[in-house]
Every structure is written in structure tokens, then in C-alpha cells.
Amino acid sequence: MAFATSSSSISASFASHSSSQQERKYSKIGSLRPISSQRRSLVKPICAEPKRNDSVVTAAASTLAVPEKVEIEDYEKLAKELQNASPLEIMDKALEKFGNEIAIAFSGAEDVALIEYAKLTGRPFRVFSLDTGRLNPETYKFFDAVEKRYNIHIEYMFPDAIEVQTLVRTKGLFSFYEDGHQECCRVRKVRPLRRALKGLRAWITGQRKDQSPGTRAEVPVVQVDPAFEGVDGGAGSLIKWNPVANLEGNNIWSFLRTMDVPVNTLHSQGYISIGCEPCTRPVLPGQHEREGRWWWEDAKAKECGLHKGNLKEENIPKLNGNGNAAANSNEIATIPDIFNSQNVVTLNRTGIENLAKLDNLQEPWIVVLYAPWCPFCQAMESSFNKLADKSAGSGVKVGKFKADGEQKAYAKQELQLQSFPTILFFPKHSSQPIKYPSEKRDVDSLLTFVNALR
Numbered sequence: 001m002a003f004a005t006s007s008s009s010i011s012a013s014f015a016s017h018s019s020s021q022q023e024r025k026y027s028k029i030g031s032l033r034p035i036s037s038q039r040r041s042l043v044k045p046i047c048a049e050p051k052r053n054d055s056v057v058t059a060a061a062s063t064l065a066v067p068e069k070v071e072i073e074d075y076e077k078l079a080k081e082l083q084n085a086s087p088l089e090i091m092d093k094a095l096e097k098f099g100n101e102i103a104i105a106f107s108g109a110e111d112v113a114l115i116e117y118a119k120l121t122g123r124p125f126r127v128f129s130l131d132t133g134r135l136n137p138e139t140y141k142f143f144d145a146v147e148k149r150y151n152i153h154i155e156y157m158f159p160d161a162i163e164v165q166t167l168v169r170t171k172g173l174f175s176f177y178e179d180g181h182q183e184c185c186r187v188r189k190v191r192p193l194r195r196a197l198k199g200l201r202a203w204i205t206g207q208r209k210d211q212s213p214g215t216r217a218e219v220p221v222v223q224v225d226p227a228f229e230g231v232d233g234g235a236g237s238l239i240k241w242n243p244v245a246n247l248e249g250n251n252i253w254s255f256l257r258t259m260d261v262p263v264n265t266l267h268s269q270g271y272i273s274i275g276c277e278p279c280t281r282p283v284l285p286g287q288h289e290r291e292g293r294w295w296w297e298d299a300k301a302k303e304c305g306l307h308k309g310n311l312k313e314e315n316i317p318k319l320n321g322n323g324n325a326a327a328n329s330n331e332i333a334t335i336p337d338i339f340n341s342q343n344v345v346t347l348n349r350t351g352i353e354n355l356a357k358l359d360n361l362q363e364p365w366i367v368v369l370y371a372p373w374c375p376f377c378q379a380m381e382s383s384f385n386k387l388a389d390k391s392a393g394s395g396v397k398v399g400k401f402k403a404d405g406e407q408k409a410y411a412k413q414e415l416q417l418q419s420f421p422t423i424l425f426f427p428k429h430s431s432q433p434i435k436y437p438s439e440k441r442d443v444d445s446l447l448t449f450v451n452a453l454r
Helices: 007-015 075-081 087-101 112-121 137-150 161-171 182-197 249-259 265-269 329-334 349-357 375-379 381-391 405-414 443-453
Strands: 102-105 127-130 155-157 202-204 222-224 239-241 365-370 397-402 422-426
Touching: 075 222, 087 102, 087 112, 087 202, 087 239, 102 112, 112 137, 112 249, 127 182, 137 265, 155 182, 161 182, 349 365, 349 397, 349 405, 365 381, 365 443, 375 381, 381 397, 381 443, 397 405, 422 443
Parallel strands: 102 127, 102 202, 127 155, 202 239, 365 397
Antiparallel strands: 222 239, 365 422
16 A cells, blocks of 8 residues: 655654554455444555555554544535635545545546645545556656655556456457447456455546536536445445546646646647557647547547546447447437538538549539537637638638438448548549548648648
């Protein structure tokens, strides 16, 4: 078990525990003995890894007492009370309430801010992370830098070797590119997380409302975890704290720069949301941070399963055979259309089929295949409309084709659609459209593409 703690906290812990408590041994995960309802004298570790020799926390400091009686709390009410509280205040409340039975989930990205906030409270705290076996080298180096900076031992959780072996031998190393990321994430992330949380009563995450408007817009600062169970088992046995839920990404980065904490070097290469190496790539100006995750999928809900409780049942997209989301017709009807410039031509199925069939167009076309609900399509609306305005009278037509719902199968088979948005250029003397290969969707990049091919 590992903690980050100040010297004053350590001294207090030494003074409050006898030598007999120092000799008490913990059980490993999978062999946890039931906790008495009368008294919780010890807290089980997330994983029973040996401590580093240079750890400043001895066995005496790892036997923090917890309350004999756990009071039933109204967490919806508490969330409202803390709605306008600072992250530091929320973090302090979480550590105060749960002591050694709560831990920070650290992903190796900007949620290092959570560790800094925990340190600033002056209270002991624990940190755990999921090592999927497929992280970037930079992330592993970042883990080491964080351990040294805060003098802590991150408690790593690993996927089950047999499950990984079965997945890879059966489906290969990169099956997620073909059938969606959920199965791989379930083996490498969700199940290890489930084991970790079974040793806790609460956990702390770096979720923010602005990270994913489709799935995280209503994340409260504290909640009963809707998806996972804690040490007591059963619904309601785990509390989830989200101290930075109300912050925006730029606020987090201002805090990190001010406190001069170590950060993952991948951030300087354009990565914002960082996951496994095969499933993460940099994002470009104008792109949402989650667009760098599982970019080959066009699902509205870009979640790996760690926070699946964010997905309301009515918002969970139905998946087709390749793991992509099939839009719900009732939902589409309530979402306003996009790319509504007077210079953008709306193409129906017949119109796009004609473009794809004609060998001699009078004018070249650039067409966006889109879905109105797609946040990445919404993000490029302004630049595409500007492209249409700049192209007016130039001999290049600009169009849009709504390719979700019942049109999606056709678009995937005939129009090279893999994810939304897909941009196609139809030359004058060819029926074969050319797919825009770049993730740069600013108007200048789009104009360069058009002018090179017109």
C-alpha cells in the first residue's frame, strides 16, 4: 500500500499506532476477509505489491484507523452543496471522509492535478493506475517522474494474463480496429479497475464536464458510483469523487503550469486525452480532445468503460457489426442540421449517387459526409461554411450529404466512409472521389486540398 503524505502526517501516524499494529499483515486481492460491521480496523490495499525500499511511509503509517460506524450520506445533496466548491475543497472533503479507503485513479495525463490537490490538503492519500501493457513509453516515464516528485508508490493494476493471451491469440494484436475497442478495453482496463475498486469504498477521478459533451456534461462532483462496486459489495457500495468536474481544460493547465508539476511529454506533441498507444493520437487545432481517442470509430460515446455510468440508457448508441454507432431516427429528428450556409448545396441520395457515377462533371465538387449529432462535424462547421463562401464563383461546388442512419451502409460501401466527418473531392474528369486524408479541418487546409486537385 502506498501513500503520499507530508512529514507532519507521518509523525502523527507514528504517534497514534502501537508496535502490534505495525506487525499486522494485509490480505491480497482475491483473498479479502469480510469486514466486521462493528468495526473496520484495517483497510485492504488495492494490490499487495512490496513497498519501495526508499519509501518514506512505513508499516505504521499504512494502518490508518477509519470510523467505527459508517454514516449513510445523501450524496446528491452533498453534490449540490459542493457544486461551487473549489477542487481543493472537494479533494479535502473526500480524503477526510474516507481516509485510507479512497484512492486517486491516475491515467498518466493531466489528472496529475488530482495528485497535486491531494498533496496540498496535507492529508495522506493513495494513487493507483491501470497498466494495460500498451501505454506509450512517455507515459511510463511520466509515472516514474510522478512517483519521485510526490515520494509515493503508485499502486499498479494489470490485466489478467490469460485473458490477454486468449484475446491476442484468437483475434490478433489490433482486432479493435476492425470490431471496436470495447472488448480490448474490457480485458485490459475495465476488469482490472473492477478488481481495484473492490478494495475501496471510494475513488477519485479526473473527469471533467467539458471532456466529452456527449457523455460527461452532467458529471457531478460526487456521486454513488452507478457502475462499480466497493469493498462492501452491492449497489451503492462505492462513492465516486470528481473534484475537477466543473473546471475546463485550460483551467487545469493553468494550475499545472503555476504549480510547476511534471507533465506527460506527449502533451507537447499534440496529445490531450492520453490512453493506450495504438488507440491514441494527437489532435489538431479545432478538434475536440476526445477526437484523438479511437479515431477510427464514429461513436457519439467515446468511453472505454471506466466511466460507463456516464452513458444514460437513452443516449447509448446502438452498435453495428464493426463497433460504430448507428444513429437513432427519433434522436436525429430532434437535432438541428448543420452546414447551413447558402453556398453549401444539400445533396440527397440521388444527388450523391449522380456525382459518384458521372465521368465528366461540369464543375468539381467537395462534399462533406456528416452526421448532425457528431461533435467533430459540429466543430468543423464554421471552417466548412467559410470554404463554401470562399469557393463561391470559383468553379468549385461545395456540398454536404447526411450519411448517418439508413444512408450509412451506402456511404461506407460506396463513399469510403469510416468515421464522421469524411470529406470527398469529386474531380471534373473522374467518377472516383478523392478522400481528404488530413485531420486539419481549418479553411486554409481545405482550400489547399481543393486547389491542388481542381
